[in-house]
Every structure is written in structure tokens, then in C-alpha cells.
Amino acid sequence: MAFDPASLTFDANGLIPAVAQDHATGEVLMMAWMNAEAVARTVETGRVTYWSRSRQAFWVKGETSGHVQRLIELRIDCDRDCLLLLIEQEGPACHTNRRSCFYTALREGEERIILDPMV
Structure with a gap:
């Protein structure tokens, strides 16, 4: 079956959340938004x-x-309202120069920085 981005469920602003995950390690790197055209461009x-x-x-x-993300596989959740992008990441994914945007953990009621910026 051919894929059509219009088959996805977008929010009132025409956007869908997209979670980027390292295809080799399973590490969650970031979350950002896509519209139908961004999905189409990514696939193309x-x-x-x-x-x-x-x-x-x-x-x-x-x-x-230069911190390119190459799409390996695009997955669509059961409600078709969220995307999982399995990617190959060059360099850090986060604008803070960290490998992942998820570098703050809540541990024992305290926020802890668990990833340092990449050198």
C-alpha cells in the first residue's frame, strides 16, 4: 500500500509530533513537529x-x-497521530550540543543533568 502523508492525523495547526530515535541503539534523541509537507520531504x-x-x-x-539526521525507517502509531523516526544521527541531536534533548532526569524528586555537551 502506497503511503500518503494526508492519511495521518494532524492537530488543529496541521502538525504531528515526531520522535527521533537512533536506529542502532534505540536511544531517544529528540521530539519535533512535522506538517504533511515535511513528512513528504523526509520520505522523498x-x-x-x-x-x-x-x-x-x-x-x-x-x-x-552539520548534525544531519538520515531516515532509516518511519513508523506510524496506532492512532496515526504520532511518528517515530528511526534515524542515523551525525553529531549531537540537541541544539545544546548534547547527543539527546532528553538530558534532564527527575531522580528522587530532584532534576539532574545526565548528559554533558559533546566536545
């Missing part, structure tokens, strides 16, 4: 493209930083 090019809500523009991950 193999370069992960998000929709920047702050800039109201397409954001090809790594286009300026």
Missing part, C-alpha cells in the same frame, strides 16, 4: 525535515549545523 529525500513552529519554516535537520 531521506533527510529528516521538521516544521519549525518558532520560525514558521521548514527545518532540514543538520542543514546549518
Whole structure:
């Protein structure tokens, strides 16, 4: 069956959450938003493209930083309202220069930084 991004369930702003996960390690790297065109561009090019809500523009991950995300596989959840992007990540995924955006853990009621920026 051919894939059509229009078959996905987008929110009122035309967006769908996309979780990027390292295809080899299973590490969750980041979450960002996509619209139908960003999904289509990602599938067509193999370069992960998000929709920047702050800039109201397409954001090809790594286009300026060099921290490219290559799509290995796109998975759709059961409600078709969330995407899992299995990717190959070059360098850090987070704008803070960390491997993952999920670098703060709640442990025993306290927030703890668990990942340092990459050098």
C-alpha cells in the first residue's frame, strides 16, 4: 500500500509530533513537529525535515549545523497521530550540543543533568 502523508492525523495547526530515535541503539534523541509537507520531504529525500513552529519554516535537520539526521525507517502509531523516526544521527541531536534533548532526569524528586555537551 502506497503511503500518503494526508492519511495521518494532524492537530488543529496541521502538525504531528515526531520522535527521533537512533536506529542502532534505540536511544531517544529528540521530539519535533512535522506538517504533511515535511513528512513528504523526509520520505522523498531521506533527510529528516521538521516544521519549525518558532520560525514558521521548514527545518532540514543538520542543514546549518552539520548534525544531519538520515531516515532509516518511519513508523506510524496506532492512532496515526504520532511518528517515530528511526534515524542515523551525525553529531549531537540537541541544539545544546548534547547527543539527546532528553538530558534532564527527575531522580528522587530532584532534576539532574545526565548528559554533558559533546566536545
